[in-house]
Amino acid sequence: MKSAIRSAPNHAPAHNALGNALFKTGKNDLAKVSYSHAIRLDPASPDAFFNLGNVYLAEKDYAAAIDSYKRSVALSAQADVYNNLGLAYSEWEQHEAATESFLRAIQLDASHADAHFNFGRALAKQKEHRAAIESFGNATMLRPDYAKAFHSLGASQQALGDLAAAAEAYRKALDFEPEYTDVLSNLGSLLVLQGSYEGIDYLERLVEQQPDSAEAHWNLAIPLLMLGDYDRGWREYEWRWQWEKFTSPRRGFKQPQWQGESLDGATILIHAEQGFGDTLQFVRYAPLVARRGGRVILEVQPSIKRLLQRVPGVDQCIGQGEALPEFSCHCPLMSLPYVFGTTIDTIPSSPLELLDVVFSEPSSRYETKDCLKVGLVWGGNPMHQNDALRSISLAHFLPLSKIDGVSFVSLQKGPASEQIVDWPFYLPDPCSAVRDFSDTAAIISSLDLVITVDTAMAHLAGAMEKPVWILNSHIPDWRWGLQSETTPWYPTARLFRRSFSGGWEELMERVALELAMFQDARSSNAAVQCAV
Known part of the structure; x- marks a missing residue:
């Protein structure tokens, strides 16, 4: 490619082709230089503008990508360019413009499976699931092995409550991509909602594929708890602290996390996590912790402090944000069911009915x-x-x-x-x-x-x-x-x-x-x- 450029340095298609080779090998900056040079040599080249837009799209520079795609379609209206223009608009949360771009791509080429699929995704983002289902169906008819389209088809069917059809679509996606992680997760969770333990099999398969993935363990934990398998569910739930999307950050105390051993007079900090409902549900474990022989400090949301300060077994109740006293170990409130090995039959009663005062x-x-x-x-x-x-x-x-x-x-x-x-x-x-x-x-x-x-x-x-x-x-x-x-x-x-x-x-x-x-x-x- 470089030899072709040396022999014809002003040949725009050669610079465009070099840009393609560089982009494929991840050399984005050099690819942009080549595309830009091709455009300077031939400002009427729609392909160079299209390819430059693709680099910007890959780099998530959506404004620059949109500008390049618009320049391309102004020179020559092509379905591929309108499809990618729609993708850039969609990622930039410009849903109406994205929808118009995908429709234009379909008008130019009704057999463009990706345009039908992306049009469906744009509709689904706007919760227009019935129309999205039609678009995903068109995509799968044009490309019968289109696993991503079957996955999205199932998601929209599930959103409308048609669980049987959704499960069928997810299974078709797995027929073509057996290790499709998003489908394994969605199908597993859906089957659990139907009360089927088969769903756990899919979620366990996902954990086997990604044993170090906190999200995979989280996606298994919630269905296990939903089905009442607390023995395994609480264990998997402990992975929440390693999941980047978990709503409560890890506290990072230097003191060790309590594992249930005898406290022998030591002071333990039990701290709330997540929402008010979680605190109210799991504060029932405070008396059990006290019975292990320690002094219990309970840290909760400020607006719930006055209610919980008289919970039996709690020596001191403080609000989040207040200075913490000295303590020897700690435990997040929702880790206590795991510590105590709680099953459906051993859930402790709530202490709040005792607080008549x-x-x-x-x-x-x-x-x-x-x-x-x-x-x-x-x-x-x-x-x-x-x-x-x-x-x-x-x-x-x-x-x-x-x-x-x-x-x-x-x-x-x-x-x-x-x-x-x-x-x-x-x-x-x-x-x-x-x-x-x-x-x-x-x-x-x-x-x-x-x-x-x-x-x-x-x-x-x-x-x-x-x-x-x-x-x-x-x-x-x-x-x-x-x-x-x-x-x-x-x-x-x-x-x-x-x-x-x-x-x-x-x-x-x-x-x-x-x-x-x-x-x-x-x-x-x-x-x-x-x-x-």
């Missing part, structure tokens, strides 16, 4: 008229990675308002509480004045029932042994399992599960029927007691 503060209590008093929660933390799955709108609770003898109160905090102004009836909002979780607990203690989406309020009410109905999405959190209406974590909780085929409206109609029966039973019991 916290719930009896008159300034924090909420009083209602003499009827069934029900607290409502419809939104979680909007920053939670799965909030779109679990949060709903207050309007979804309207079917409950038709039930006689029920008085509702909002337990909602955060931005979602603004929806109260649109509720057609009076909805008291005592939580607008609470200081922390202790005040919220006082309000809950005066209610008969809490109905909530999967938020910290579900854990607070359950830990207090207050009747609580938890509204679960079609993809539940691992701790609620897959099928049962009950959970060993909270004896007074009842789980309502949204189906893959039905929406929240269908679920809330069921909740309304159950609430009416709950109220009738309560009224009947009250009448019998009055007669006696």
Whole structure:
């Protein structure tokens, strides 16, 4: 190639060809020099602009890539260039421009399988899954061994709740690429959602392929816990600290992490991780740690400190951000189930129902008229990675308002509480004045029932042994399992599960029927007691 350039130094195609050779060997800077030289020699060369755009795309310089591709298509409209222009727009989060580019590529060449696939991906990013499925189908018809298209086809089918079709698409992807890691993970997790242990086989296969991958171990841990295999699940869950996407960073203490040995009077720091609900769920282990003979310091989120400072076995409760006292060893709160070898049958009870003094503060209590008093929660933390799955709108609770003898109160905090102004009836909002979780607990203690989406309020009410109905999405959190209406974590909780085929409206109609029966039973019991 270089000899050709030496013999014809002003030959633009030779410089373009040299750029291609350099790009293939990873010499991007030299490739850009060659393409730029080809463009100077022949400014009307669409290929040199296209190839230069490809280098910029590989380097994630999307603005430069888009500029080069636009110059190329201005000289000659080609499907490949429009396809790559769409990729650059898509990576730059310019979804509308990406969609237009992929469509233009398809118009120029209807047999362009990659353009159909990328058009489908752009649609899926915008949650237009039905249209995306059609595009992925076109891609696989044009290229029957297109594993990536089958994978994306399955993902969109799964998003629409068609698990059987999704599983079939994932299996086809594996037929062509048996070690396709994303497919192994997705198919494994999907089969687990269907209650099949076959899914664990796929996830174990992924761990065998990538034994040092924290993400692979994490993807195995969650399904194991969801299926109730706590013995293996907690062990795999310990890999969370090595996963770069884990939401709570490792603390990096110089003191060793406690492994369950006798403490013999030593001071141990138990520290919260992840969200409020996780702290409320796993603080039940603090008394067990104390029984190992040590002095227990509990570090939690500041707004939950006052509630938990009287937990049995806790010698000192401090808020995150406060100065830490001296301690000999430490343990993350959610590592304690692993330390104690917890199984479904050995989950310790929550200590919060013992803290009556916290719930009896008159300034924090909420009083209602003499009827069934029900607290409502419809939104979680909007920053939670799965909030779109679990949060709903207050309007979804309207079917409950038709039930006689029920008085509702909002337990909602955060931005979602603004929806109260649109509720057609009076909805008291005592939580607008609470200081922390202790005040919220006082309000809950005066209610008969809490109905909530999967938020910290579900854990607070359950830990207090207050009747609580938890509204679960079609993809539940691992701790609620897959099928049962009950959970060993909270004896007074009842789980309502949204189906893959039905929406929240269908679920809330069921909740309304159950609430009416709950109220009738309560009224009947009250009448019998009055007669006696």
